[in-house]
Amino acid sequence: MNRFSLERRTFLRGAGAALALPMLDAMRPALAAAAAVAGPEAAAPPVRLAWVFFPNGTNYQRWKPEGLGVDWKPGPTLEPLAGDLRQDVTIVSGLAHVNARSLGDGPGDHARSAGAFLTGAHPRKTSGEGMQTGKSADQFAAETYGSVTRLPSLELGTEAGRAAGACDSGYSCAYSNNISWRSPSQPMPKETNPRLAFERLFGGLRGDMEARDQRLFSRKSVLDMVAEDARQLRGRLGGADRNKVDEYFQSVRDIERRIERDFGASLPAEAAAAQPLEEPADIGQHIRMMYDLMTLAFRTDSTRIATFMTSNEGANKTYPMVDVRDGHHQLSHHQNDPKKIAAIGRIDRYLVEQFAYFVQKLKETPDGDGVLLDNMAVVYGGAISDGNRHDHHDLPVVVAGRGGGLLTPGRHIAYPQETPMTNLYLSMLERVGAPVDRIGDSTGPLPGLSV
Incomplete structure (x- = not known):
């Protein structure tokens, strides 16, 4: 039995990137503890x-x-x-x-x-x-x-x-x-701008802007930047959670590729790192x-x-x-x-x-x-x-x-x-x-x- 526990609001971090995690089984103990104090709604998924x-x-x-x-x-x-x-x-x-x-x-x-x-x-x-x-x-x-x-x-x-x-x-x-x-x-x-919307979600926390711009300039994925954190995390997760994390990473990478293909691929690296102004034609x-x-x-x-x-x-x-x-x-x-x-x-x-x-x-x-x-x-x-x-x-x-x-x-x-x-x-x-x-x-x- 995997007793490893995570807080619900857990980030994988790297230079210029901060990747929030989806709901995992490893987060349930922390949610159960919160529910014991604040009531069952504290463990329920939030309404969006x-x-x-x-x-x-x-x-x-x-x-x-x-x-x-x-x-x-x-x-x-x-x-x-x-x-x-x-x-x-x-x-x-x-x-x-x-x-x-x-x-x-x-x-x-x-x-x-x-x-x-x-x-x-x-x-x-x-x-x-x-x-x-x-x-x-x-x-x-x-x-x-x-x-x-x-x-x-x-x-x-x-x-x-x-x-x-x-x-x-x-x-x-x-x-x-x-x-x-x-x-x-x-x-x-x-x-x-889809690229900038993506960066709002995953492009690092306050103070990481220089590292984020360097990542964009070199066209690296956010997943590359959090790879070490991700490797350490996967080693501690159970099999079901590893599958959830892998599927989640794939969905993040798919969106990155689509943004690059449909939105930023034609831009020089300098423009992509700054603030691309073009919008998808479709x-x-x-x-x-x-x-x-x-x-x-x-x-x-x-x-x-x-x-x-x-x-x-x-x-x-x-x-x-x-x-x-x-x-x-x-x-x-x-x-x-x-x-x-x-x-x-x-x-x-x-x-x-x-x-x-x-x-x-x-x-x-x-x-x-x-x-x-x-x-x-x-x-x-x-x-x-x-x-x-x-x-x-x-x-x-x-x-x-x-x-x-x-x-x-x-x-x-x-x-x-x-x-x-x-x-x-x-x-x-x-x-x-x-x-x-x-x-x-x-x-x-x-x-x-x-x-």
Whole structure:
């Protein structure tokens, strides 16, 4: 019997690298000891919260499911989630973001959509000074629940965008380009560069920057840098844990190789070591890489809170992989043109397919005696329903996972129209022990999420 014991928050260290470990059997004694003092929840896997935002609304008729409860049938857009993942997702209807509406401020629905998505607040119409929306749900959680991890929260995206100037009818670009807000006037900058996101997770602790830059310059893997620590650790682990560590190392190396292949291979070493500015040309590769990085972050308990913008609000990207060569935003204003509606449908479904990839990864990733998805609540949605009309009610929302008991998935739940979407966030924060009285326009936690 292997009596070797590890703390849950254990790092393998090397010059310019710090690799957090996934949950291992060797960590159970320390968790059991903590549970004896603080109660059984101290030994349970932590619940992680994530929000995935997509822009420009949907063609809602293709999104809208039929039927309620377990008997729901997907519209064409949701079909990628209705097969093997059907029992892992909750489709939610009836939620609204009232504060994404004009409320007398005129045009600017896209900026208000992103600005209100996690805050539930009405963004102040300004392109310069005086920017204000609200503190976002993820940052309420990060303030308390996130304080125990290396990264209180992780903010990712695929487009950096401008932080100043007007991007939508007199609204600051900061509204369109961010969903996470530390305070009503301070957005949390998101990382769009996969290499730099990887370095945030594994690139060493404070004070290791020079060594990290040297590692990048020489194009060495983080695994090379922690090899001695890893060798010593493997010699003390049991067989099952050695297999878990080997599989985990392989997943880290696979992501490194993909970043090098799709993102950094064409860059000179000096540029790679500094701050590469290019982005993957394929939006699907970029999105999946970010999903994989989020999975690793949750698996290693590097963070328990993350946000991801698949694109900035109002983005006009093309999707040639699904035969859409006109811009997304342009097509969303289809004015009932059947060809444009069909193109929007292909974009919507493609983005759901990428989200399904993420859910499947979480379902396949071990976490304690179960899988990550058991202990995740991942919101996929936006603050615009029909993109042509800029509706902000009956929003397209999917919640993946069981949230450690928060959710009973496999159902379509329809709430009364105009139910604040922020009520869902109150329920999520309450589940992780970070309750707040109010987020934006919230009125109370959502009932009926579990049965």
